[in-house]
Amino acid sequence: MSSVTPVHLGFLVFPGFPMAALTSAIEPLRAANEIAGKTAFSWTVIGEEDGPLNASANVVFQPDQILDDAEGLDYIFLLSSPQGGFENPRKGNGRLRHLVRHGSAIGAVSGGIFPLAASGLMDDRLTSTHWCYKAAFQTEFPELECSDDVLVIDRGRYTASGAAAMFDMMLKLIDEQLGSSVMTEVACWFQHPLVRAEGVQQSVPAFKTDGLAQDTPRPIARAITLFSENLENPLPIGDVAAEVGVSVRQLERGFRQVLNQSPLQYYRTLRMNAARQMVIYSRDSLTEIAQSVGYVSSSTLARHYREAFGVTPNEERRRANRFRVEDNRPLPSV
Template identity: 35%
Template sequence: MTTAPEASRTAATSQAIGFLLLDNFTLISLASAIEPLRMANQLAGRELYSWYTISLDGEAVKASDGLCVTPDVGTQTALTLDTVIVCGGVGPQRAVKREHLSWLQAQARLSRRLAAVCTGSWALAKAGLLDGYETSTHWECLAAMQEAFPKVALSTRLFSIDRDRATSSGGTAPMDMMLTLIGRDHGRELAAGISEMFIYDRVRNEQDLQRVPLKHVLGTTQPKLLEIVALMESNLEEPITLDELANYVDVSRRQLERLFQKNLHCSPSRYYLKLRLTRARQLLKQTPMSIIEVASACGFVSTPHFSKCYREYFGIPPRDERLDKSSVEMLPVTLGKEPAALLQSASYEQRPLEPLSAAMGALAQAQGEPTYASVRLKS
């Protein structure tokens, strides 16, 4: 076992943080977590934090955008760490190995603070290190984690800090979590200074939720509509009838219809169906539940009816969501042509071979992932 060079730091004031990189981690989450540490040192004029990037074998790890990061050390290297942060991204179920779990459990036995960004919380939960802890993860991973880890207290908050655990969702949310932790360690003034340097207008706190809540779309002028949607979201397995929803918020059925048509441009039944089908897609792509189980969990009384609704909304039947696309060879793509047709095309054969763009590779891989096309854009 080798030992990494010791950084010159004062134990009382400097903290060492290890970033464990999982395959297909999201680079923006890693950067959002590391950059506040760099700026904290810069503004303080001394080393408040040191950090190492870590992989199982010390070899380069590819991010979800195709870029590779060469870590500082492998897990076999002995490091004196105060905090370990797991950096996840696309497909954490496949990225987490048994060796990851063993190493994380060893870190827990050393009483180190454990944290995660994006979907890195999957690794901590799989290692049994989040049982009974409030936990945040990327919203697309929530359904899978709820099914796989019932002892974990999952939250829709941007980030959660619970005792010696800190977990955040993805994107820029890790920056909010790190600024909060830095503020606790060294005061709000330093955290505010870092925020100012990054032109970060507002540091979000633990009460902020993921995605854009409907109330931010509608404002505060439609409290009854917000209440109805909240009821829908809380009752996907056993849907509430529209008459019951209207009664709960003291409006007529006609008023209920008008509220949805005016503000959400669809009927309340259509909106409710969309919520249930979106949940079904997460369960199909992120859990081993059968189609029958998924249909039941999302309030469909029969599998044929579920399949019909699913196909109409997503354009494919539920069973096709589980086709393994990882074995499909990635080929250069030209609009309007299939890869096989391209290989037979004279114009394609005459073109000089070019390396596949990292962006194209990332997109091709994403098409087989649970995160692909989860957010439907208006045409």
């Protein structure tokens, strides 16, 4: 199953990249080499230009080489915060296209999908998008199709929603290269209890509760899905109740039992969380953000936003921008 030449992976890191995603990629590969007793995988950490950069925990990190010097990569993965991107987009994106033309598979983890999508190399491809970035990503790249799966592989494009999903992606590569026994031992080394493949959806918090959305009763879970899919044009609660096969009163009772709030309150929470993603991670105006989550005016959005988060959208955006400039801290990094 193994090849004579090691599979070589490049990890292109941008300022603010999530360190957990990098270690979740490299550590299983290191373990696979050790278990197999040979160098089946090699890797290089790449920067756009020479010099150190700050990772998500404000740790200074020195890449091994610059992107211009990267050659012979079997895979290249982009690691970034959602705000990450090339200082010189024309040169950087051209270099990525060069690598792909010469046989490199390309992918991204967590916020790295933003610069990868901006390169044009995800056009007509499905991408795994972390739930906390999804609204912002769809706003910036409305032509691209997002998936809630933890990882997606689509015709030479490898995307993972977050650090744990990146570990799963590496397990898949280990399985292909060294077989299932080595892959399983790697998973056990790191006490990785569940090996997730394509088609497994992300776990998404049911806001205001300690449970997860898949743990809720079927009518409530279905209502949550309808709410999530209809943020821009909110549905009447009566229509949602009819769609999930219960009365409005039953839906109200179910939401209060499971989520300790009404369906309307929960719906607003979803809309506020989507708005917050766009406030922090996009450059859209407040009017555009308001319209995208079903508000006619930005003033109504701002009032509800303040009730939900204790700050106005403008205050939140100024604070996020200050962190990026002063501390290089993406909010959040997963």
